[in-house]
Amino acid sequence: xxxxxxxxxxxxxxxxxxxxxxxxxxxxxxxxxxxxxxxxxxxxxxxxxxxxxxxxxxxxxxxxxxxxxxxxxxxxxxxxxxxxxxxxxxxxxxxxxxxxxxxxxxxxxxxxxxxxxxxxxxxxxxxxxxxxxxxxxxxxxxxxxxxxxxxxxxxxxxxxxxxxxxxxxxxxxxxxxxxxxxxxxxxxxxxxxxxxxxxxxxxxxxxxxxxxxxxxxxxxxxxx
Numbered sequence: 001x002x003x004x005x006x007x008x009x010x011x012x013x014x015x016x017x018x019x020x021x022x023x024x025x026x027x028x029x030x031x032x033x034x035x036x037x038x039x040x041x042x043x044x045x046x047x048x049x050x051x052x053x054x055x056x057x058x059x060x061x062x063x064x065x066x067x068x069x070x071x072x073x074x075x076x077x078x079x080x081x082x083x084x085x086x087x088x089x090x091x092x093x094x095x096x097x098x099x100x101x102x103x104x105x106x107x108x109x110x111x112x113x114x115x116x117x118x119x120x121x122x123x124x125x126x127x128x129x130x131x132x133x134x135x136x137x138x139x140x141x142x143x144x145x146x147x148x149x150x151x152x153x154x155x156x157x158x159x160x161x162x163x164x165x166x167x168x169x170x171x172x173x174x175x176x177x178x179x180x181x182x183x184x185x186x187x188x189x190x191x192x193x194x195x196x197x198x199x200x201x202x203x204x205x206x207x208x209x210x211x212x213x214x215x216x217x218x219x220x221x222x223x224x
Contacts, residue, residue, distance in 0.1 A: 005070040012040045020096025020172045047083045096172045171216030
């Protein structure tokens with residue numbers, strides 16, 4: 001792969017991992033793909049073919065002589081990101097990581113509009129003003145000075161670093177099951193005769209003893 005350039009398949013792989021896109025039954029329209037990427041490859045190819053810069057399609061522009069078609073992530077997103085997002089959001093059930101997609105959409109909008117974040121700030125100010133106008137805050141605001149401690153910064157940073165390491169090796173973490181098991185494993189304190197404990201409580205408590213019950217499948221070739 002050339003520096004900062006990806007083949008269409010590599011570009012699709014990037015988005016599948018980034019947004020945790022479902023690949024099951026996603027190859028019907030592309031007989032050459034048996035890894036679940038076919039439909040996404042077809043969609044991105046069609047988008048590039050229908051995106052024109054001057055009189056040439058992006059599809060034609062990105063075809064070097066005697067080599068596979070390549071494009072940089074920056075170039076693809078500059079010209080095609082909104083169309084690509086519209087496509088994958090037509091079936092939102094296949095998007096596992098909606099938070100990253102939401103953040104990327106905001107980043108894209110900001111890249112196209114120099115006043116985007118200023119407008120967001122104005123919205124936040126209006127929301128805060130409305131809250132103050134409609135809520136009896138008493139003297140809470142008198143001592144409400146914004147401050148973030150070094151400890152809070154470190155804790156937040158360490159949490160992000162840990163998540164980044166996890167994301168290299170494993171697919172989506174099952175937060176929903178973890179939440180259910182933590183809630184379902186809570187049973188009455190000792191000292192109660194015939195406590196209200198059922199098999200589900202015991203199962204949840206047992207599952208919490210092993211992280212393998214919640215981590216996603218190990219990714220193939222994480223360093224490739």
